[in-house]
Amino acid sequence: MFFYYLAPFTLLIVFLSIISILIGIIKSAIFPIYLPICIIEKDNIEHLLKSSILKNNVIRYCHSNQTCDGEICPLRQILCLNNISGTIDCNDINNVYLINGISGLKNSQFRKNLKSMYMKEGEIYNGIVG
Numbered sequence: 001m002f003f004y005y006l007a008p009f010t011l012l013i014v015f016l017s018i019i020s021i022l023i024g025i026i027k028s029a030i031f032p033i034y035l036p037i038c039i040i041e042k043d044n045i046e047h048l049l050k051s052s053i054l055k056n057n058v059i060r061y062c063h064s065n066q067t068c069d070g071e072i073c074p075l076r077q078i079l080c081l082n083n084i085s086g087t088i089d090c091n092d093i094n095n096v097y098l099i100n101g102i103s104g105l106k107n108s109q110f111r112k113n114l115k116s117m118y119m120k121e122g123e124i125y126n127g128i129v130g
Contacts, residue, residue, distance in 0.1 A: 038062035
């Protein structure tokens with residue numbers, strides 16, 4: 001008897017969650033969220049930079065300048081002075097740019113992700129053997 005009364009309530013919760021997801025998709029299609037992320041590119045492979053490296057201010061510090069407000073920029077300090085990365089070095093700092101982290105439905109990335117892409121054995125990226 002308990003489950004007989006509980007079933008309509010849980011069904012209502014499922015419908016509300018589906019409707020809220022659809023509302024969120026429509027809202028992001030009309031008004032996309034701007035969440036910038038910093039990318040550094042080396043050999044046509046994009047590497048995501050953590051926002052903590054850029055002092056949690058991606059828009060201000062994601063560039064290749066040497067100084068920021070009279071001190072060494074965080075990105076230059078991490079890559080050139082501290083050299084914490086084994087694959088990215090100071091020469092790659094000129095290939096830094098911002099992209100929107102949540103592209104939304106207007107971007108072609110959504111259509112690209114709809115089709116399946118399987119890598120072959122030994123590939124680390126589509127078409128790149130590692």
